[in-house]
Amino acid sequence: MSSPNSPNSVLIQQTLDSCSQSIANGDYKQSEEFISELVSFLDSISNSILSETNDEHELDDSAFQVLEQIYQYLISPSLDQEVTDALAFELPKAVAKLACVSARCFENVERIIDRFVQTCNPRDMVSVLCDAMSSSSDGFNNSSYFTPLLGALAKAFEALQRRIFEQLKAAIPVVLKVLEAKLSDSEDEEDTCALDLVNKAILIAHSLKATCMKMDRKDEKLVALFGLYVLQITVLISNRMGAKTSRCFPMMLELSHFLQYCGLSYLGLITGHEVDRAIDLITQGDEDDSMGCFAHVKSGAALTVLWRDLSDKVSDTTHEDLDTVKYELCNDQIKRWEAFGTLKHLFTSFNLPWVLKKHAIDFLFCIMEGVDSHKEYVEPLEYSEYTPTLYAALQAIQLVIVYASDPLLRKKAFDTFKMVLADLPVSLRFDILIALITNSELSSMIAILLGCVKDEMHKQYLQNIPKLNGVEKSENNIFQHSSPFWSARVLDLVEFVLKPPNGGPPSLPDSTDAVLSALNLYRYVLITESSGNTNYTEVLSKNNLQKAYKEWFESLRALVSGVVAESHKENDQLAFDTVCAFNPVEFVLYRCIELVEEKLKHCT
Numbered sequence: 001m002s003s004p005n006s007p008n009s010v011l012i013q014q015t016l017d018s019c020s021q022s023i024a025n026g027d028y029k030q031s032e033e034f035i036s037e038l039v040s041f042l043d044s045i046s047n048s049i050l051s052e053t054n055d056e057h058e059l060d061d062s063a064f065q066v067l068e069q070i071y072q073y074l075i076s077p078s079l080d081q082e083v084t085d086a087l088a089f090e091l092p093k094a095v096a097k098l099a100c101v102s103a104r105c106f107e108n109v110e111r112i113i114d115r116f117v118q119t120c121n122p123r124d125m126v127s128v129l130c131d132a133m134s135s136s137s138d139g140f141n142n143s144s145y146f147t148p149l150l151g152a153l154a155k156a157f158e159a160l161q162r163r164i165f166e167q168l169k170a171a172i173p174v175v176l177k178v179l180e181a182k183l184s185d186s187e188d189e190e191d192t193c194a195l196d197l198v199n200k201a202i203l204i205a206h207s208l209k210a211t212c213m214k215m216d217r218k219d220e221k222l223v224a225l226f227g228l229y230v231l232q233i234t235v236l237i238s239n240r241m242g243a244k245t246s247r248c249f250p251m252m253l254e255l256s257h258f259l260q261y262c263g264l265s266y267l268g269l270i271t272g273h274e275v276d277r278a279i280d281l282i283t284q285g286d287e288d289d290s291m292g293c294f295a296h297v298k299s300g301a302a303l304t305v306l307w308r309d310l311s312d313k314v315s316d317t318t319h320e321d322l323d324t325v326k327y328e329l330c331n332d333q334i335k336r337w338e339a340f341g342t343l344k345h346l347f348t349s350f351n352l353p354w355v356l357k358k359h360a361i362d363f364l365f366c367i368m369e370g371v372d373s374h375k376e377y378v379e380p381l382e383y384s385e386y387t388p389t390l391y392a393a394l395q396a397i398q399l400v401i402v403y404a405s406d407p408l409l410r411k412k413a414f415d416t417f418k419m420v421l422a423d424l425p426v427s428l429r430f431d432i433l434i435a436l437i438t439n440s441e442l443s444s445m446i447a448i449l450l451g452c453v454k455d456e457m458h459k460q461y462l463q464n465i466p467k468l469n470g471v472e473k474s475e476n477n478i479f480q481h482s483s484p485f486w487s488a489r490v491l492d493l494v495e496f497v498l499k500p501p502n503g504g505p506p507s508l509p510d511s512t513d514a515v516l517s518a519l520n521l522y523r524y525v526l527i528t529e530s531s532g533n534t535n536y537t538e539v540l541s542k543n544n545l546q547k548a549y550k551e552w553f554e555s556l557r558a559l560v561s562g563v564v565a566e567s568h569k570e571n572d573q574l575a576f577d578t579v580c581a582f583n584p585v586e587f588v589l590y591r592c593i594e595l596v597e598e599k600l601k602h603c604t
Contacts, residue, residue: 008062011041012069020083031086039094042066046097063101067108070095074115081119088116088125092149093132100144113152122159126167129153130174143193146178150200154207164211165222169282172225173293175204176232183240184351194240201233202251205258212261224278227262230255231275231300232293238303243353245310252307259304266308266325269301271338299345299352306346306359330370333423334386339367340420341389347396354409357400361413364397368419383428391432394420398436398445414448421452429456430484437493443510446497447517453493454521457485461528486536491544494522498552505555508563512585515556519588522548526595542603549596553589560586 015038022031045063070091074084092113099109117125129149153175160167179201183194208226217223234255241248259269268274275297283291308322329336346352346360397420400413421429433456437449460483497518500506506515525539538544564582 008066009069012038012066013073015041016070016073019086020080023080023082023086028086035086035090039090042091042094042098046094046100049097049100060102060105063098063105064108067095067098067105067112071108071112071115074112074119084116084119085121085124088120089128092116092128092152093135096132096145096149099148100142106144106148110148110151113148114155117152117155117159122156122161123163123167125156126153126160126171129156130171133174133178141182143182143197146182147193147196147200150175150178150197151203154200154204157204157207158210158214160211164215165219165225168208168211168222168225169290172229173290175201176229176236176293179233179236183236198237198241198251201237202254205230205233205255209258209261221282223262224281227259227264227278228275228282228294228297230258230262231297231304234300234303234307235296238307238356239349239351239353242356245355248307249311252304253311256304256308266305266322267328267335270305270325270329270342271335272298272301272342273338275301296345298342299349302342302346302360303356306356306363309363310359326367326370329367331372336367336371336423337386337390340364340393344389344393344396347400354404354406357404358406358409361397361400361409361416365412365416365419368416368423371419371423373422383425387428387432390420390424390428391435394432394436395439398440401448402442402445418452426460427484430489434489434493438496443512443514446511447513450493450497450514450517450521453485453490454517454524457483457490457525457528460485461532488538490521490525490537491539494518494548495552498556505559508559509582512582516585516588519585519592523588523592523595526592526599530595530599540599542600545596545600545603549593549600553593553596556589557593560589 015034019031019034019038022028022034045059045066048059073079074087095109095112099106113129116128129152133146133149133153153171157168157171179197182197205226208229212219212223212226215222234252237248237251237255241251262278264274264278268277279291279294279297305322305325329339343360343364346357349357394417397413397417401410401417404410404413421433424432430453433449433453437446437453440446440449464483497506497511497514508515522539525537529535529537529539535541539548560582564586
């Protein structure tokens with residue numbers, strides 16, 4: 001270690017003494033110059049970290065000595081407050097860079113910054129610390145730089161006395177921006193570093209709670225801000241550490257207790273009502289740029305409920321409340337739809353671990369299993385306001401169906417998808433299926449959705465067959481369909497695949513799954529309408545038969561024949577696989593052609 005008389009120690013002491021003397025003489029401009037020299041000197045040491053040309057032990061000794069000397073200077077009983085205040089505006093950022101050198105330097109940095117918080121105006125320190133976090137220099141964006149600043153900020157929050165909400169509303173976005181950036185930086189952060197940041201995030205939550213308690217919860221906007229902060233860090237922690245669920249249980253239990261203090265209930269969280277109320281309370285209905293930092297609070301609301309459901313073995317008196325929430329969702333369709341809208345945020349998240357997405361599917365499946373499918377719900381007179389939410393929720397579940405690596409999870413997601421779909425009024429169900437199909441770019445997903453349409457048509461068909469004990473059906477005994485699935489619009493879906501909107505026949509073999517499903521749907525409709533002497537879809541009209549034959553099937557037959565012929569010329573495995581994949585398409589296509597030709601013979 002450098003001796004007290006080393007060049008560095010002498011320079012630091014002279015600079016600090018000169019600064020004190022300038023302030024004592026009232027020469028503040030000169031004192032600023034001395035502080036600037038001190039900061040430049042500290043930066044020269046921290047920049048040595050980046051050069052990687054210096055001896056690590058020598059650098060550690062030099063940095064530790066400088067930090068120790070500054071700390072001893074700050075705790076001197078004879079130090080004037082004006083000097084401390086002047087140094088507090090410039091030193092936190094400079095010394096924070098030295099926290100990256102070693103563990104002992106990190107400890108000294110924490111002591112120095114905490115000393116400033118203890119002795120200086122907390123409002124000024126909140127501003128200084130936020131500025132240091134917002135303008136960190138290149139190369140010093142790791143957790144060792146931010147952690148001492150976050151810890152000090154938590155203490156500064158508790159020390160605030162006036163205009164607390166306004167100052168916290170300005171500071172929290174800075175905190176959340178740092179946490180999101182660093183906790184999502186999986187390549188650069190080790191688990192221990194991430195855990196340090198998480199601990200500081202929770203420490204700030206404690207300081208916010210203490211601030212609310214100090215105000216005796218009289219500031220509703222402050223309590224709302226606290227709740228939104230907890231929801232946001234719930235997401236950030238879950239994204240980073242949620243794959244190890246047992247490790248997260250204690251943290252999530254602690255965060256759930258914060259939310260209970262804020263008066264947020266599980267039902268209010270899963271439906272999104274209380275989250276919206278908190279946001280409205282803070283913004284007062286106006287656009288507020290600072291609210292962008294709370295972009296994931298709806299995900300946090302859903303995760304809070306999921307973590308409670310996951311951690312059954314953790315002692316918590318609120319478990320019975322969650323059972324009540326599940327019962328409420330099973331028996332209230334509107335609240336259930338609102339819960340779909342909250343859970344969708346988890347399925348669309350790229351950062352959330354799959355273990356949590358799986359539990360979100362399990363949770364939703366459990367809710368849907370408890371729904372009485374025979375119960376007659378009163379259809380909302382106007383459910384258009386729910387349509388965007390329901391559509392987005394089903395789109396989100398599709399992502400799990402398509403991208404989950406676990407086949408059992410994909411299957412359960414599809415089962416859940418169908419249960420959610422069945423929860424919608426028939427007309428809305430059909431409209432949303434059309435929207436999902438026409439907005440999908442995945443052939444396999446289009447095929448699945450067309451299969452859903454076919455299943456719905458079959459179900460509606462069976463439900464509407466008249467029960468005429470012993471009376472045979474005749475042309476004059478046609479059941480009346482009220483289902484939108486049995487309408488001409490279903491042919492539009494077939495055309496969407498077989499004659500894409502962008503023109504030309506479908507792209508093969510890329511669209512093989514969708515084409516096969518569309519052909520099967522058309523065949524089913526044609527056969528069913530023919531056998532029932534009906535024409536609800538207008539599939540049997542001469543114009544539609546001719547259109548299907550000339551515009552859909554002839555071009556598709558030529559395309560399929562061409563692809564198969566080209567594949568036969570090759571002798572590799574890929575060509576063999578292509579021919580095998582096209583066999584079902586050829587079979588159903590030629591069957592559709594035969595049926596259409598037969599019907600056209602009898603058309604006048």
